[in-house]
Amino acid sequence: MAATHTPPARxxxxxxxxxxxxxxxxFFIFLPxxxxxxxxxxxxxxxxxxxxxxxxxxxxxxxxxxxxxxxSAFTAVVGGLLGSLMAYALTAGNLPRWLxxxxxxxxxxxSNFAGVPLAFAFISTLGRTGFVTALFQxxxxxxxxxAGFNLYSFLGLSVTYLYFQFPLMLLVMxxxxxxxxxxxxxxxxxxxxxxxxxxMRVGIPILLPSLLGTVLLLFGNAFGAYATAxxxxxxxxxxxxxxxxxQIRGDVLRNPNLGYAMALGMVAIMAVTLLGYSWLQRxxxxxxxxxx
Amino acid sequence: xRRINWxxxxxxxxxxxxxxxxxxxxxxxxxxxxxxxxxxxxxxxxLGDPRxxxxxxxxxxxxxxxxxxxxxxxxxxxxxxxxxLPRWRPVVEFVSLLPFVIPAIVLVFGFIKLxxxxxxxxxIPLFPSLTTxxxxxxxxxxxxxxxxxxxxxYRAVDNGLRAMDVGTLTEAAQxxxxxxxxxxxxxxxxxxRTALLSGALLTFAIxxxxxxIATFLARPAFGPYLALLGNHRAxxxxxxxxxxxxxxxxxxxxxxxxxxxxxxxxxGSH
Numbered sequence: 001m002a003a004t005h006t007p008p009a010r011x012x013x014x015x016x017x018x019x020x021x022x023x024x025x026x027f028f029i030f031l032p033x034x035x036x037x038x039x040x041x042x043x044x045x046x047x048x049x050x051x052x053x054x055x056x057x058x059x060x061x062x063x064x065x066x067x068x069x070x071x072s073a074f075t076a077v078v079g080g081l082l083g084s085l086m087a088y089a090l091t092a093g094n095l096p097r098w099l100x101x102x103x104x105x106x107x108x109x110x111s112n113f114a115g116v117p118l119a120f121a122f123i124s125t126l127g128r129t130g131f132v133t134a135l136f137q138x139x140x141x142x143x144x145x146x147a148g149f150n151l152y153s154f155l156g157l158s159v160t161y162l163y164f165q166f167p168l169m170l171l172v173m174x175x176x177x178x179x180x181x182x183x184x185x186x187x188x189x190x191x192x193x194x195x196x197x198x199x200m201r202v203g204i205p206i207l208l209p210s211l212l213g214t215v216l217l218l219f220g221n222a223f224g225a226y227a228t229a230x231x232x233x234x235x236x237x238x239x240x241x242x243x244x245x246x247q248i249r250g251d252v253l254r255n256p257n258l259g260y261a262m263a264l265g266m267v268a269i270m271a272v273t274l275l276g277y278s279w280l281q282r283x284x285x286x287x288x289x290x291x292x
Numbered sequence: 293x294r295r296i297n298w299x300x301x302x303x304x305x306x307x308x309x310x311x312x313x314x315x316x317x318x319x320x321x322x323x324x325x326x327x328x329x330x331x332x333x334x335x336x337x338x339l340g341d342p343r344x345x346x347x348x349x350x351x352x353x354x355x356x357x358x359x360x361x362x363x364x365x366x367x368x369x370x371x372x373x374x375x376x377l378p379r380w381r382p383v384v385e386f387v388s389l390l391p392f393v394i395p396a397i398v399l400v401f402g403f404i405k406l407x408x409x410x411x412x413x414x415x416i417p418l419f420p421s422l423t424t425x426x427x428x429x430x431x432x433x434x435x436x437x438x439x440x441x442x443x444x445x446y447r448a449v450d451n452g453l454r455a456m457d458v459g460t461l462t463e464a465a466q467x468x469x470x471x472x473x474x475x476x477x478x479x480x481x482x483x484x485r486t487a488l489l490s491g492a493l494l495t496f497a498i499x500x501x502x503x504x505i506a507t508f509l510a511r512p513a514f515g516p517y518l519a520l521l522g523n524h525r526a527x528x529x530x531x532x533x534x535x536x537x538x539x540x541x542x543x544x545x546x547x548x549x550x551x552x553x554x555x556x557x558x559x560g561s562h
Contacts, residue, residue, distance in 0.1 A: 017372035018380060024365055025387045028435045032402025033394055039405075086307040093300020103304075106311055108544045109537070112497050116518040117536035120529040121314045123522075124321035131317030163314065166307070224395030227503035231519050241397045248401055248508050260405075263398040270393045 033267065040261035052261040060238055061262065068223055068240040069269070071154060075161040076218035082162070083169025084211060090170075091177045104174065107167035114164045119231035122160045126151045152233045160232055161225065165218045172214045176207055179288065206287060213280030220273045224266070240266055315537065322530035334527035335535075343517060344532075351506075351514035354430070355499040358437040359492045362445045365438065367488070370449045371480055374458045388446035391439050396504040399439060403432055404508060429509055436505040441495040448494070452487025453480075490547045497543040501536055 043049040056062070090100050113121075125132050128145060136142045150156055180203060188198040204211075226241040235242050240262060247259035325333040338344060366388075373381050391399070407422040422428040458480070465475045481488070503515035518536075522529045 014372075014376045015380075018369060018377065018384070021365060021369040021384065022387070024435075024438070025390075028403075028439050029387070029390050029394065029399075032399060032406045035406045036398065036402050082303075082307060082310075085303040089297075089300035089304040089307075093297045093304065095297075095300055095304055099304070103308070105544065105548055108548070109541045110311060112494075112544060113537055113540050115501050115503055116515055116522065117501060117533040120518075120522055120533035121318040121537070124530045124533070125314040125317030131320050132313055162310070166310070170307075220392065224397070226395070226397045227515065227519075230503065231522060234523070241395065244397050244401060245504075245508075248397075248404060259401070263401055266398055267394055270395065274389075274393055 033263075036260045036263045037267075039257055040264045042257065044257070052255070052257045053264075055255065055258045056261055056265055061240075061243065061258075064238045064240040064243045064262075065265065065269075067154070067238055071158055071161065071239070072219045072222035074154075075158050075165045075222050076215045078158070079162050079165030079218050080169050080211065080215040083166045084173050086166075087170050087173035087177055091174055100174075104171065107170045110167040111164050111171060114225070115227035116231040118160060118163055119228050122151060122156075122163070122232065126156065126159065152236055154237075157229060157232060157237060160228060161222050164228075165222060168218060168221065169214055172217075173207075173211070176210045177203075180206060209280045209284035209287065213277050213284060216273050216277040216280065220270055220277070223273070224270060315534075318530050318533050318537075322527055322534055325527040334531040338521075338528035338531045339535075341528075347512055347514045347517040350512055351500050351502075354433060354437065354511075354513065355496045357434045358441060358499050359495050361434055362438045362441050362495060363488060363492070366442070366445050366449050367481070367484070368476065370446065370453055371458065371476065374453045375462060385446070385450070388442050391442050396436075396440060396502075397508075399436060400505045400508040403436060403505075407432060423509070429511065433505060433509050433511050433513075436509070437495075437499045437502065440498055440502070440505070441491075444494045444498070445491040448487045448491030449484065452484040455487075456483050486550050489550045493543045493547050497540050500539070 040052050041048055041050070043051065056065075086103075089095060090103060122130075124130055126144070126149075127133065128151075130151075133144050136144050151160075184202055184206075185198055188202050193201070224241065226239075226245060229237060229239050229242060230245065233242075235246065244259060244262050244266070247256070247262065320330075322334050323330040323332070325331060325337070369384065373384050404423070407419075410417050410421050411419040420428075422432050461479050461483070462475055465479045470478070501515050501518065502513070503519055506513035507516045507519070518529065518532055521532070
């Protein structure tokens with residue numbers, strides 16, 4: 001960007017143009033989060049303490065973190081796999097051309113279709129009287145709920161989360177696979193590689209950083225989710241977001257500072273996830289640039 | 293050459309089934325309010341409920357306010373960064389991505405902790421409590437939504453600015469005697485139409501059904517109403533889920549239309 005000719009006296013004041021943005025960020029992002037973080041290190045008398053962070057190790061909190069991490073990791077990995085396979089089918093799988101724009105638009109909608117309506121859709125589908133539950137009963141004679149399935153459990157929540165996880169993966173992976181150079185494939189084939197060998201030895205290794213990066217993105221996507229889980233289970237599943245929600249509603253732990261520490265823990269996990277994501281993203285960009 | 297790839301078909305079919313079945317199930321379920329026949333009873337009951345109308349209007353109004361606030365904040369900032377302070381771009385970009393690191397539930401927790409009490413600095417009260425009046429709580433809600441929309445909106449505007457030559461356009465306008473306001477309003481904004489529209493629609497899709505922030509700020513919004521409805525009705529929630537899906541579809545379809553498939557921003561708040 002070419003800077004326009006500003007006299008030196010005015011140039012010193014150009015930073016003022018960013019003041020509204022940073023003030024907004026200060027009041028509505030930094031200060032609210034900082035006030036939580038500071039108080040997770042403060043005793044009721046106002047001294048510095050690590051007691052609340054230690055409190056994170058008292059039940060049921062480690063279980064909540066574990067459940068949140070479990071659901072997020074499971075849906076990120078499964079969503080990542082399914083999304084990649086479907087992206088492969090759409091790009092390299094000789095499917096009719098018209099399927100692609102249709103599927104991508106659908107995926108755009110599905111990845112944004114979340115929260116309360118998504119929970120309702122799955123209750124109507126896989127709930128006790130849901131459509132698919134009834135299909136299983138009528139066509140196959142299987143009672144899903146007798147067979148151990150429950151929508152309001154780890155598996156049920158994961159199946160629901162996958163509805164926004166899997167299309168997000170698809171939306172990222174389709175352009176990534178399209179970015180693979182045709183000449184790489186031709187080179188591999190001219191050396192006698194089968195399609196499987198090409199994917200195993202060339203395609204997947206090149207895509208790996210962006211694949212793993214997107215899986216991390218999906219992890220963060222599920223980890224911070226509150227609305228879907230709350231509407232689906234009414235707070236019966238002890239996710240960490242549900243715990244924090246209960247903490248805001250009323251002081252269930254009899255110690256507000258412990259609630260602040262839980263929030264701090266969440267942000268720390270999110271930050272690590274996003275750092276990993278941006279590192280993999282840069283790696284992927286560098287690899288693709290070097291081979292160009 | 294064009295063989296049928298069974299492996300590809302298998303995964304496509306599985307994926308498509310998973311996409312379609314919940315929608316189909318919800319649709320069928322929503323039509324069964326009257327025993328034995330398919331009817332639109334659940335829709336007329338759900339859409340005719342005055343509480344639905346109230347909360348839906350409220351949420352739409354909040355969405356419009358959020359879009360305006362977000363544009364007012366981000367367009368001048370992004371423009372200024374492009375024109376005068378390119379070195380600050382990574383910092384601004386970093387701040388705009390922070391909402392990804394701070395989940396909505398943590399954000400609203402911080403809001404309540406900080407703004408439900410008067411803010412006192414060195415014994416001098418700076419602010420009264422923001423959660424005591426409807427107006428100030430609504431403003432807090434809009435601020436929260438603006439934070440949620442920040443990553444999407446900033447990216448949309450930034451991409452739009454990258455696609456044009458901001459420096460030349462500004463100099464040309466200046467040399468014709470335009471002031472800053474005229475430049476932004478008559479030169480930059482029209483060129484950003486596509487980017488702004490897609491950012492606005494995405495914000496709309498995120499905000500209208502939002503639950504977390506609205507619930508904890510106790511706002512009469514559509515998301516909390518919907519969650520409450522789910523506790524004591526069976527068919528109406530399914531009907532409203534279908535309506536929400538159609539609305540999301542309209543918003544995304546419009547984005548696809550205006551950006552002609554170059555959209556790269558996905559995913560909302562869950």
